[in-house]
Amino acid sequence: MTDYGSIPSKNPTTPDRSYSLFGERDKSQTQLDDAYRFTLYSTASVTVHAQTLGEIPPRGQTLSKMLQAGYFWLDVLAPTDEEIRMLSQVFRIHPLTTEDILMEEGREKCEMFLNYYFVCFRTFVLDPNSHNYLQALSVYTLVLPGGIISYHFRPVPHCRNVRKRIRHLKERMEVTPDWINYAIIDDIVDTFAPLIRQVETEVDMIDELVLILKESEQTDMLRRIGNCRKRVMSLLRLLTGKADVIKGLIKRFEGRVGRKAMGEIGLFMGDIQDHIITMLQNLSHYEKILSRSHSNYLAQINIEMTQASNETNDVLTKLTVLGSILLPMNLVTGLWGMNVPVPGQESEGLAWFFWIVTAIFMAAALFVLIARKTRLL
Template sequence: MALFEGITGDPPPAFGIDAAQSTSGIPGILHTGHDRPYRFSFYSNALSATIHARSMSELPAEGQSFTDLFTGIPPPREPSAARDRPTRPGPSPVVGDKTPRHSNYANQPRHSAADAESSTWWLDVQSPTDDEMKMLSKVFSIHPLTTEDIQMEETREKIELFRNYYLVCFRSFDQDPYSPTHLEPLNMYIIVFREGTLSFHFRPTPHPQNVRRRIKQLKDYISVTSDWISYALIDDITDAFGPLIQGIEYEVDSIDELVLILKEAEQSDMLRRIGTCRKKVMGLLRLMGNKADVVKGLAKRCNEHWRVAPTSDIGLYLSDIQDHLITMTQNLNHYEKILSRSHSNYLAQISIEMTDANNQINDVLSKLTALGTVLIPMNLVTGLWGMNVHVPGQDVPGYAWFVSIIAALAAFAIIGGYSTYKFMVNRR
């Protein structure tokens, strides 16, 4: 914490100002414009409230050092001046989190040194700047490779163990169905120390708030450690896939039942449904990636008793998450096979309908051809004798020749039609 506090209690050298009182400084670290979002969230099981801040300098309260903040020691009480002193402008509670910033400090009991040593902290950072990453890397002795992965937004999911911490890269997704980036990958970087946890992400996500709510509900039944916080984040990210996979299951069952019984007017809509559902399935399979392998590797290191790896109890929890991930991946692969079969059935049905339509057209053309075969010779005879030539029987009075010609043509039509009909029947 010397880089935060300064060796002799003076303003930290990297900041160059008093972090407890000033609201301006290095851009991206200390500037506290009230129009900026809350990018820092600090939780400690030694404090009764989660601290939300726009910049790093707003995390400690007045009269509190960063060392006291991270060790869980609240600022000194000043009951006589607390009622008259105006509040310093700064962050306020985030809507929905129900965790006021420093409102409970005055009512909190002083912690002993033993309690401070056993406290667990968690700092969640959204969209860290390069200056903030350099500062955090110096303070917590983060390896340059880890810093580079976070700054470059490494997309590969992995687990890496270092001398004093381990890094978990785990991908979530944008859960807002009305967002244009819905289902797009969202990288979470979790750095776990023995004393606390650092988490980084570059877009708003509900996972940190969900984990804090879960801690509040289970605080009487669990011991909140840095390993448990990392497990809870991984578990919450995994659970976020559940509703999507359930919705895909309903859609796949509906498509599988309707694909062969829909009418022609509804077939274009079915093709769109199949394409949309397959796109979701492939997107989720891409998001699932090698999550099971990452969790398996982390659980394996728990059993191997690495110094910085989680404890054995967390290993059991991670094994449960691994089973969930494997089941989800198997379900998605199964849904993809069903959709592939439904797509093939849809195309086969279209092919059958096209074949039936072609057969009907051929049947009509055959009838027209038979009719033309009968009528063309008759038309030829009438056409020849319709020219300006001498017609036999022209000089004979009466209609004997005319009636004879008409009777001959009718007899020819009847014989030709009957012969064509018998030929087509025998052909079938």
């Protein structure tokens, strides 16, 4: 049995918090000060929230006795390096696992050890107004025979949702560490469903509008396609490794404890795996639709540009023909308007004038008729 006696029962001095330039630890200390960093759920007592480990046990009790009373779940928000090392020492966590948590390992995986198994599962920033929206966040879980420890370096809603789910189901089922680990993974996967539905709606709209909108209405279509493809690629990046983690978790768990002992947890994990595979297939399909819509949009733009160029060329051709028709008129009128002797200047009547004008109009009509026949006008 694990000896929990080395867990401090009094408030330790708050250690300095170290941050990695490449990690997920929230550098906003004000936000962390407003949140409870430690939450202890136990099947034998009520849920306790505290800022430090020493604040968890009520007066007259010790934390070690609370952990040994029943199945427990210790959720830790933004742990310091000292807290991670201390808990790893108490629960006999392998140094490789401790290093993964300290280094904030981002690769999703499941590793089996003699007295526990370690799961790294990624969620993301859910606030659409945040500049870090859809940024990956890792949740680390250590599933022990008598309990589970979860670490995350930024506030996430999943642990709160799982505790709420436990309150509704604890009267009808036994809450075990394996089930809590499943519930955390299930809640993380469920957060992808609304986003995928939004992407599906946006993809359908883009696919329908890309070929029917007029040029004046297509000003933001390229931006919409780009933003939607960016979101699809972000979701694919977040979901890609999850199916392998679930598959490895089921396989290693079955190989360790046998199919019968796995019970309903195996069915639940299989259901999560089906959901992940379905989401990946849908996102891959949406990416193909967006790629086709992008090509169709560019083709539509090329067609419109070609049509505009053809219309411009047609107008220039007609102007050229009209200029060719008007040029002889200007030549005739220019010759008769010069201050030199011209035919008909000795005549007192207007006969020459009318014949010249008539000849000009007849020549123009002839040229227009020829242009019409040759489809130049």
